[in-house]
Amino acid sequence: MVFWGKTVSQVAKRPKRKNPIERTQLPTLPPATRSRVALGLTAAAARGRFELQVCRDCGAVQYPPREVCRACLSQRLLWRRQDGAGALISDTILRVAQELFFRERLPWRIGNVRLDSDVNVIAYVHDSVGAPPCRIRIEAALDRAGQAVLVAMPERGRPALSDDPKLREMTCDPRGRKILVTDGKSAIGQASARALAAVGSDLIWIGIAEPWKKAAGFDGLRELPQAKVVPLDVTDSSSVRELAGEIGGKVDIVVNTNDCHRAFSLAARRGVETAQLEMDINYFGLLRLAQEFAPALKARAADGAANAIAWVNVLSIFALANYPPHGTYSASKAAAWSLSQNLRADLQPAGVRVINLFPGPIDDEWDQLEMPPKLSPAALAAALVGALKGSVEDVYPGDVAQDWLARNLESPKTLERELGETGR
Amino acid sequence: MKTAKKKSAPRTSAAKANVRTPAPHARAVLSDLLVSGGARLVDLTQTLSPDFPTIVLPPEFGQCRPFRMEEISRYDERGPGWYWNNVSFGEHSGTHFDAPIHWISGRDLPYNSVDTLPTAHFIAPACVIDCGAQAKADADFLLTTALIKRWEERHGRIPAGAWVLMRTDWSKRNDPIAYQNLDDTGQHTPGPDPDCVRFLVNERDVLGFGTETIGTDAGQAAHFAPPYPCHYYMHGAGKYGLQCLCNLDLLPATGALIVAAPLKILQGSGSPLRVFAIVPAK
Numbered sequence: 145m146v147f148w149g150k151t152v153s154q155v156a157k158r159p160k161r162k163n164p165i166e167r168t169q170l171p172t173l174p175p176a177t178r179s180r181v182a183l184g185l186t187a188a189a190a191r192g193r194f195e196l197q198v199c200r201d202c203g204a205v206q207y208p209p210r211e212v213c214r215a216c217l218s219q220r221l222l223w224r225r226q227d228g229a230g231a232l233i234s235d236t237i238l239r240v241a242q243e244l245f246f247r248e249r250l251p252w253r254i255g256n257v258r259l260d261s262d263v264n265v266i267a268y269v270h271d272s273v274g275a276p277p278c279r280i281r282i283e284a285a286l287d288r289a290g291q292a293v294l295v296a297m298p299e300r301g302r303p304a305l306s307d308d309p310k311l312r313e314m315t316c317d318p319r320g321r322k323i324l325v326t327d328g329k330s331a332i333g334q335a336s337a338r339a340l341a342a343v344g345s346d347l348i349w350i351g352i353a354e355p356w357k358k359a360a361g362f363d364g365l366r367e368l369p370q371a372k373v374v375p376l377d378v379t380d381s382s383s384v385r386e387l388a389g390e391i392g393g394k395v396d397i398v399v400n401t402n403d404c405h406r407a408f409s410l411a412a413r414r415g416v417e418t419a420q421l422e423m424d425i426n427y428f429g430l431l432r433l434a435q436e437f438a439p440a441l442k443a444r445a446a447d448g449a450a451n452a453i454a455w456v457n458v459l460s461i462f463a464l465a466n467y468p469p470h471g472t473y474s475a476s477k478a479a480a481w482s483l484s485q486n487l488r489a490d491l492q493p494a495g496v497r498v499i500n501l502f503p504g505p506i507d508d509e510w511d512q513l514e515m516p517p518k519l520s521p522a523a524l525a526a527a528l529v530g531a532l533k534g535s536v537e538d539v540y541p542g543d544v545a546q547d548w549l550a551r552n553l554e555s556p557k558t559l560e561r562e563l564g565e566t567g568r
Numbered sequence: 569m570k571t572a573k574k575k576s577a578p579r580t581s582a583a584k585a586n587v588r589t590p591a592p593h594a595r596a597v598l599s600d601l602l603v604s605g606g607a608r609l610v611d612l613t614q615t616l617s618p619d620f621p622t623i624v625l626p627p628e629f630g631q632c633r634p635f636r637m638e639e640i641s642r643y644d645e646r647g648p649g650w651y652w653n654n655v656s657f658g659e660h661s662g663t664h665f666d667a668p669i670h671w672i673s674g675r676d677l678p679y680n681s682v683d684t685l686p687t688a689h690f691i692a693p694a695c696v697i698d699c700g701a702q703a704k705a706d707a708d709f710l711l712t713t714a715l716i717k718r719w720e721e722r723h724g725r726i727p728a729g730a731w732v733l734m735r736t737d738w739s740k741r742n743d744p745i746a747y748q749n750l751d752d753t754g755q756h757t758p759g760p761d762p763d764c765v766r767f768l769v770n771e772r773d774v775l776g777f778g779t780e781t782i783g784t785d786a787g788q789a790a791h792f793a794p795p796y797p798c799h800y801y802m803h804g805a806g807k808y809g810l811q812c813l814c815n816l817d818l819l820p821a822t823g824a825l826i827v828a829a830p831l832k833i834l835q836g837s838g839s840p841l842r843v844f845a846i847v848p849a850k
Contacts, residue, residue: 356621356748380618381638417630
């Protein structure tokens with residue numbers, strides 16, 4: 145049965161409309177202060193990893209994060225990935241809290257967990273975890289303050305964080321949300337719109353620039369029940385301003401898929417015109433979108449169950465280190481990456497998450513001469529949806545991105561030399 | 569106008585014509601206007617706006633930057649008492665003028681860029697050829713020499729030094745998709761055929777050719793011999809182009825004067841401009 149162009153099941157998932165005479169709540173955040181060393185937990189969680197410090201001298205695992213080993217006082221503590229296996233020893237229900245964030249959300253279930261690596265942690269407990277004692281698996285997640293917290297998940301089965309109504313706030317689950325996909329002409333934009341539609345987003349505005357240039361596959365998007373095509377050219381400040389004026393107060397998630405990719409090194413293209421176009425779309429496009437849409441997102445960050453919650457940028461692994469065959473493109477993506485950190489700092493106090501995707505070469509026309517493996521637009525879109533449903537900030541989808549990330553973490557200078565001398 | 573004070577010199581060819589008074593024909597029309605008791609002005613210019621499309625080229629080529637406007641201040645903290653913008657655009661955006669240096673065939677001509685072109689050419693008579701019905705019936709309609717000659721039978725011979733303006737009513741297509749009219753074989757817009765351009769250049773010594781579409785050439789002119797004949801022959805002979813004109817339907821077939829003075833850009837290949845017609849009042 146179809147109701148206003150949507151199936152009944154899609155309509156049913158939509159949160160109740162808010163009463164327009166009631167004040168929109170202001171966002172509150174869980175306590176965000178961390179020591180410098182404790183931010184190591186956040187750094188790993190931002191990439192979807194649970195890491196703890198491990199003593200290089202005696203092997204003792206540490207929690208909470210600290211300066212010296214709890215067993216041998218060595219200062220040589222290294223962050224290492226943990227499997228999170230352990231047991232829930234006890235749990236309790238928090239019913240009174242002084243912190244505004246918790247006070248607004250009581251009651252909370254928290255538990256005492258003994259990890260197999262011989263440390264005790266206090267964790268949120270997913271509501272699919274049974275009564276203690278029982279085996280669990282600890283995951284790191286990012287709370288609304290953007291800081292790492294630990295969550296006890298059931299040992300078997302893989303429920304989503306968002307299946308727990310309280311922990312859903314640690315995700316940016318697109319189900320029931322209103323989403324702006326800024327460029328529907330690119331294969332990535334189209335795949336993203338389709339993937340977001342498939343997971344039950346409520347409405348997807350799909351931006352189109354220069355509508356007189358037909359893009360393959362674009363017309364098919366109009367068949368998505370949630371799709372609404374809107375004019376949006378991120379090189380045109382007035383176009384961005386107009387759309388923000390029209391829908392800015394409705395958007396829950398901005399997915400910035402705008403990308404201008406021209407495969408030139410600086411020596412292979414005379415002049416700056418092409419590089420300026422890349423910069424205008426990849427960097428200034430993000431700046432224009434951020435200036436116009438971020439204020440409205442912040443204002444609606446606590447607007448009930450369908451609040452403004454996330455901003456996604458499709459960047460590139462070439463942002464991490466310049467890939468000379470695509471030199472000017474790399475530079476524009478590095479600029480966008482830097483600006484996205486500004487945006488994150490701007491949106492964080494409201495609890496709106498900025499998620500960056502750093503894919504390797506995409507299987508499209510501008511990476512035509514790149515050797516496989518190349519990421520399909522559909523795989524990138526799946527990573528995008530996964531990032532929203534999960535609790536991460538930085539995503540490196542695909543083998544090439546993972547490889548570059550590892551090499552860059554190990555030695556940025558080595559990666560620079562390798563890319564400059566031998567290609568990727 | 570400063571230029572009008574200078575002594576007149578006979579106008580010969582575009583190459584030698586750095587003269588500082590209007591062509592004799594233009595002067596005659598001007599004095600006609602005076603004795604007839606007046607004239608009306610018709611603006612032939614589209615508004616420069618970010619939404620106005622620019623020419624579409626394959627993405628690996630350099631691109632004409634569309635018109636863009638960024639606010640410097642608007643009576644605010646960036647400038648409390650004043651409003652102004654920085655604008656950017658390609659030389660060939662909006663209603664614009666093409667100088668001979670735009671095309672490789674005109675690259676070595678004297679006075680071939682907008683900063684050097686003869687001021688006498690800023691004002692010239694116009695012959696308006698109405699192709700509205702044909703363009704409506706066929707987006708790929710081509711103006712031919714035969715049609716020009718038929719027009720001359722009715723309106724007289726096209727004088728040397730005149731603009732020939734091809735009226736197609738294309739400017740009435742307010743939707744940019746319909747205006748560009750692209751499909752997967754490229755653009756479909758009317759224009760002149762190669763022989764027609766040769767005729768206008770060699771037999772009529774026109775000042776230039778103007779259209780309502782995004783180029784002086786037809787949408788499919790990349791496949792003509794030579795490619796883009798209106799650019800190739802016109803600019804090769806020191807002639808000009810005007811495109812993205814509007815309101816050509818308000819002009820008489822003959823008798824109007826076109827005022828078209830591009831921006832004085834050093835070595836500029838063209839520029840957006842305010843172009844208008846002085847039309848004798850009836």
